Amino acid sequence: MFFVPASDGTRMRRLSSWLGRLTLVVLPVLFLVGCSETDTVSRAPHTVVRISERDFRILVEPDRIPAGDVELVVRNQGPDTHEPIMVRSSRSQPPLRRDGLTVDEDALHEVGAAEGVDPHGVRRVRLHLATGRYELFCNMAGHFMAGMHGELVVD
Secondary structure, three states: OOOOOOOHHHHHHHHHHHHHHHHHHHHHHHHHHHHHOOOOOHHOOOOOOOOOOOOOOEEEEOOEEOOEEEEEEEEEEEOOOOOOOEEEOOOOOOOEEEOOOOOOHHHOOOEEEEOOOOOOOOOEEEEEOOOEEEEEEOOOOOOOOOOOOEEEOOO
16 A cells, blocks of 8 residues: 655655646647648649640740749730640741641640630649750640740749
8 A cells, every 4th residue: 555645745745736737738739730630742842833725825824944844824815715735845936737727736845735614614634744855835726826935934
């Protein structure tokens, strides 16, 4: 049997009271930490590139970004449907189909696309881009030839 002298009883009550208060503070903190989100890997930062389309131009902002994960936010501000396509740039005009109005997509390596962006519509496309130059263009009949293209440089 365990015997506690009367003088230690006061000390024990103080210790018990202090441990009780500490428990009331520590347990809620541990609960909050345990219930918090831990998927920080999936929320890695990415660069956002805004692409504005109008008849007949494409504006890319910013036009120079670091290599890595990118989100293209394509906003069609024109009255017609557009289909922006991204390819690696060869710094020369992309090859045209026999119709002379559209780019021969089969002759190029497509990096990404937001097909069929309706008037006043918005599309988001996530990509991982390596260092290089990329050309964006609309391949609706005659749009590329009318000047609907832009460039993105990835460092």
